Amino acid sequence: xxxxxxxxxxxxxxxxxxxxxxxxxxxxxxxxxxxxxxxxxxxxxxxxxxxxxxxxxxxxxxxxxxxxxxxxxxxxxxxxxxxxxxxxxxxxxxxxxxxxxxxxxxxxxxxxxxxxxxxxxxxxxxxxxxxxxxxxxxxxxxxxxxxxxxxxxxxxxxxxxxxxxxxxxxxxxxxxxxxxxxxxxxxxxxxxxxxxxxxxxxxxxxxxxxxxxxxxxxxxxxxxxxxxxxxxxxxxxxxxxxxxxxxxxxxxxxxxxxxxxxxxxxxxxxxxxxxxxxxxxxxxxxxxxxxxxxxxxxxxxxxx
Amino acid sequence: xxxxxxxxxxxxxxxxxxxxxxxxxxxxxxxxxxxxxxxxxxxxxxxxxxxxxxxxxxxxxxxxxxxxxxxxxxxxxxxxxxxxxxxxxxxxxxxxxxxxxxxxxxxxxxxxxxxxxxxxxxxxxxxxxxxxxxxxxxxxxxxxxxxxxxxxxxxxxxxxxxxxxxxxxxxxxxxxxxx
Numbered sequence: 001x002x003x004x005x006x007x008x009x010x011x012x013x014x015x016x017x018x019x020x021x022x023x024x025x026x027x028x029x030x031x032x033x034x035x036x037x038x039x040x041x042x043x044x045x046x047x048x049x050x051x052x053x054x055x056x057x058x059x060x061x062x063x064x065x066x067x068x069x070x071x072x073x074x075x076x077x078x079x080x081x082x083x084x085x086x087x088x089x090x091x092x093x094x095x096x097x098x099x100x101x102x103x104x105x106x107x108x109x110x111x112x113x114x115x116x117x118x119x120x121x122x123x124x125x126x127x128x129x130x131x132x133x134x135x136x137x138x139x140x141x142x143x144x145x146x147x148x149x150x151x152x153x154x155x156x157x158x159x160x161x162x163x164x165x166x167x168x169x170x171x172x173x174x175x176x177x178x179x180x181x182x183x184x185x186x187x188x189x190x191x192x193x194x195x196x197x198x199x200x201x202x203x204x205x206x207x208x209x210x211x212x213x214x215x216x217x218x219x220x221x222x223x224x225x226x227x228x229x230x231x232x233x234x235x236x237x238x239x240x241x242x243x244x245x246x247x248x249x250x251x252x253x254x255x256x257x258x259x260x261x262x263x264x265x266x267x268x269x270x271x272x273x274x275x276x277x278x279x280x281x282x283x284x285x286x287x288x289x290x291x292x293x294x295x296x297x298x299x300x301x302x303x304x
Numbered sequence: 305x306x307x308x309x310x311x312x313x314x315x316x317x318x319x320x321x322x323x324x325x326x327x328x329x330x331x332x333x334x335x336x337x338x339x340x341x342x343x344x345x346x347x348x349x350x351x352x353x354x355x356x357x358x359x360x361x362x363x364x365x366x367x368x369x370x371x372x373x374x375x376x377x378x379x380x381x382x383x384x385x386x387x388x389x390x391x392x393x394x395x396x397x398x399x400x401x402x403x404x405x406x407x408x409x410x411x412x413x414x415x416x417x418x419x420x421x422x423x424x425x426x427x428x429x430x431x432x433x434x435x436x437x438x439x440x441x442x443x444x445x446x447x448x449x450x451x452x453x454x455x456x457x458x459x460x461x462x463x464x465x466x467x468x469x470x471x472x473x474x475x476x477x478x479x480x481x482x483x
Contacts, residue, residue: 019365023391026373029384034434040383047377055329063333133331135343135447136439137380140334175380180339182437203339203440258338 041168049170052130052141059130067260123157123265124148129173138181138203139164140261145172150266153232157265161238161255162186162226166266176264179207179239179254187230188239188252191223199224199239199252206243206251220244224252234269316362319466320355324348324371328378343443345450348375349390350458353416356394358459358468360401368394385430389423405470409456417452424448 033040074081126142144150146169154166156176164184168175177184184201188209197212212218222242228235240254327348348371355363372387397404397419404412424444431438438444462468 019391019395022365022369023388026369026384026388026391029373030382030388030430031434033383034436044377044380044383047374051374051378052332055332058329059333063335066333066335128334128337130332131334131337133328133375133379134381135340135443138337138339139380140337178337182439203443204341205338261334261337 045168045170045173045175048141048168048175049145049173053143053172056129056143123267124150125263125265126174127263128261136182136203138178138184138201139167140176140178140264142174142176142264142266143172144266145170145174147171149268150174154269155226155233155237155267157237157267158256158261158263159265160257161240163256163258163261163264165233174266178258180205180258186239187227187232188224189227190218190242191225193217193222196227196229204251205258206245206253208245209242209250209252212250215250218242218250220250234267237267313361316355316359316468317364317367320351320362321367321371323351324375327351328375332378343447343450345454346447347451347454347458348372349420350451350454351462352390352394353397353419353455354458354462355468356397357401357404357412357416358462358470360398362468363394365391365395382431382436386423386427389426393419393423409459413452413455416455420448420452 029040124144126144126148128140129143130141132139142150142156150166150169152166152169156163156166162179164176164178164181165186166174167177179186179199179201180203181201182203184199184207186199187196188199189196190209190212193214195212195214195218197209199207200210201207209218209224220241220243224239224242226233226235226237226239238255240252240256243251243253245251352363352368352371356368369387369391372390373383375381376383376386397415400415404415424447428438428441428444
């Protein structure tokens with residue numbers, strides 16, 4: 001006991017001081033993160049970029065086996081699923097007919113209008129490496145990063161609908177904040193009524209719609225697509241359909257399959273050109289008028 | 305304590321690190337990408353508390369800081385806050401570890417439960433003060449309760465499989481200091 005006391009006398013205070021310092025450093029890190037989030041998030045992205053790909057060799061097989069077991073379990077419900085699928089297929093055939101007709105009509109209309117779809121609309125496909133590892137955060141890590149030209153803020157889709165937005169890019173990895181994350185806010189427009197709203201992630205599978213000007217004209221089943229508002233996102237990416245939640249709030253049933261995220265497309269979205277000088281639009285510069293003249297003639301010619 | 309206590313202690317530290325790595329790895333697997341209505345227990349916290357109550361000498365402070373700061377970064381938590389709270393809690397428990405050695409298990413469990421409750425509330429309070437967007441309250445409460453409930457299970461597994469038990473009265477470490 002006497003020895004113990006002696007030990008305490010000189011080791012104890014120093015140890016306590018060092019531990020106190022460590023705790024202070026941690027709190028300071030937290031405050032710095034709160035004040036200057038982008039810098040710390042870049043550090044986080046760099047750490048994840050180093051750590052997670054080195055897990056990949058083990059993660060891929062384990063994930064594969066787990067999914068295999070899940071698939072195997074689904075065999076038990078095979079008969080019921082088969083019936084459901086037949087019924088669904090019947091409905092789909094009707095829809096396919098409608099879609100084909102609409103496609104032809106759309107093609108004709110586009111041809112008539114001489115519309116050119118954005119040619120720079122290309123995508124990079126990435127594989128999901130890891131999820132956020134916490135029930136409180138909804139994000140996934142892709143195996144494409146700076147090296148592949150990924151830029152913060154680009155939208156990410158699966159084959160059908162919007163998944164989320166790139167937030168945090170490392171050299172070989174990038175993080176996608178899903179639409180369901182509590183920090184996700186996406187400007188959307190609800191289709192036949194044209195109401196603009198914001199899709200607010202709240203950690204549930206069906207995120208609610210907020211800032212809706214007139215909820216009366218929105219009905220369950222309406223299509224929800226992105227808008228180009230604020231130049232954040234390209235317009236007209238499918239998000240999902242409006243549904244009425246249990247709490248009588250308008251929510252969105254997402255089109256993308258959030259149960260199984262495996263291959264995701266990152267769309268290269270280029271910022272739209274900004275119009276800086278309104279004057280020349282209203283009254284063309286004198287120097288520009290000769291150059292414009294032939295164009296005007298051409299359009300007249302095609303019109304005629 | 306037939307083998308040298310120093311070697312045993314390093315083995316204990318490595319075991320803890322390996323368990324923490326395995327748990328991190330398991331949580332990062334992209335199996336569940338849709339939001340859950342249900343939160344699993346924070347196993348890394350439970351394991352850390354079991355170790356710090358039973359064998360604090362296996363768990364130096366820098367190791368705890370390393371494990372938790374890494375998981376803060378990997379799991380998209382605000383970096384540093386949870387680590388600092390866990391460090392404070394483990395230090396408080398460590399100071400009481402010799403007292404906890406002789407109490408019945410129920411009391412030990414209650415002490416740890418109060419600790420987990422306190423840091424969960426402190427975490428939410430700190431996040432609310434700096435106005436960070438937070439997860440739903442029910443979800444963090446579910447996780448807290450699950451972590452408290454899983455504590456005896458972790459104690460049992462650690463005791464049966466890894467032999468992590470409270471040091472016997474009068475046990476000494478490699479330098480002859482009392483544990």
